Amino acid sequence: MEMLILQTFNGLSVSSILLLIALGLAVTFGLMNVINMAHGELIMIGAYSAYVTQNLFASYLPKSWYEGYFFAALAASFLIAALMGCLLETILIRHLYGRPLDSLLATWGVGMMLQQVARFIFGAPNVAVTSPSWLNGGLAITSTLVLPYKRLFIMALVALVLTAMYLYIYKSASGRRMRAVMQNREMAGCLGISTRHVDSLTFAIGSGIAGIAGCALTLLGPIGPSIGTYYIVDAFMVVVLGGVGKLIGTVAGALGIGIFNTLFETYTSASIGKVLVFACIVAFLQWKPRGLVALRTRSLD
């Protein structure tokens, strides 16, 4: 019984991290169809933003404020990554809409440049962000079963980001404009919607969410300039498996990969588990190439 609870918790925890990484990509890749290989580096930017925020708090603000630095770090990560995304879209990506191969190569190059910039500023070795002390320890269910607060916090954060995204995309006027532009650019323009404005805003939001993911990753371990490359493949897997263009699909994809990953790892080893998960995804996409949640409507047939 205890084993089952622990496995479920670990599965959900892995899923929540995957989901947080993939949510930004669900916007830039899922809605805008831009293959942004620099997404991992936007995560890295978010992580370093958290590091810088922590250092600023430690050196310039009263000690009693230090414990609250993480909330400021979340906001800073979002804003800085969103700003970088906006810049990237304006300078590069908007010239490459509808050219997936070109944007893939160009953003990959940008990703490598950003990694070098990070090495230049912060140095090649990993740096550590000290988690706030109120996140240390865990929730004791029984004497042997403890659920770490950090993992619970990430789950709550994912739920919050997901809710905010849902409300923004599906309930707000700005989200309505966003979906209209992604579905029919020319007609949206004929209704007076500024497609340029919507494109850069959408890309900025996707990038900002990547920044939040980077900030959350600082809770799990040290961060380095190439932290993004570890996660970028997983993020694309989640979005592709979930089905492009629907938020609920991304959630399903993350849950699927996270839970199966934990399950396989329990009975095999970490690397064999990963291989099995990828094998399952490949097999599944052979069967259903459009992913778990496929969009179906009369006009798209």
Added chain:
Amino acid sequence: MLQLQAIESGYGESPVLRNVTMRVDQAQVVCLIGRNGVGKTTLMRTLTGQLKIRHGTMSLDEVDVTTWDSVYRARSGIGYVPQGREIFPLLTVKENLLLGLEPCNPQPKTFPEDVIELFPVLPQMYHRQGGDLSGGQQQQLAFARALASRPKLLLLDEPTEGIQPSIVEEIRNVICKIKAQGNTSVILVEQSIDFVRSVADYIYVMDKGSIVAQGDPEHIDIEQFEHYLTV
């Protein structure tokens, strides 16, 4: 209110429209007829700003809008019901309608009642996806969406194409009501001569990208244009 002076436009390297000169007066319904492929839809797309004007000028209420893109054309009061409706397939009917308010400044919070009253079937479908509607329902939705911002000029590209007769009748009534209200001018692209005869104030006939004949329907004999309309 709308003046086109020697317009030239087209796709890529190939020009489609040559030397198109037209005018539309306040609250007038102007019909554009011609065979398939002579450039009627190209002219519509040029008016909305989706295609660039290469030569000539376009002015709306004495304002030169020749170089404006589709966003500013829409905000300056050009409503558009495209051929093939172009409903947003994954948005609900209600959301599609609310997008019709985008050109307005400031944007009203609610959809105008009198526009909905023209299409009584729409409120029952508010929560269905636009893409799940039939062609006729989508056509009514596209009309309501275009009328929501109370455009000065309404562009209708073959609104009766492939639509059941009762809805064609409804569309004719809507055009007559718009005309009676006197706030909106209409350019109507249409293949059916009977439909044109019943609503038009003025007719332009197009062939090979140019206007080849024009006149008002009472004084010209549409039959004499038949050779422009038959293949």
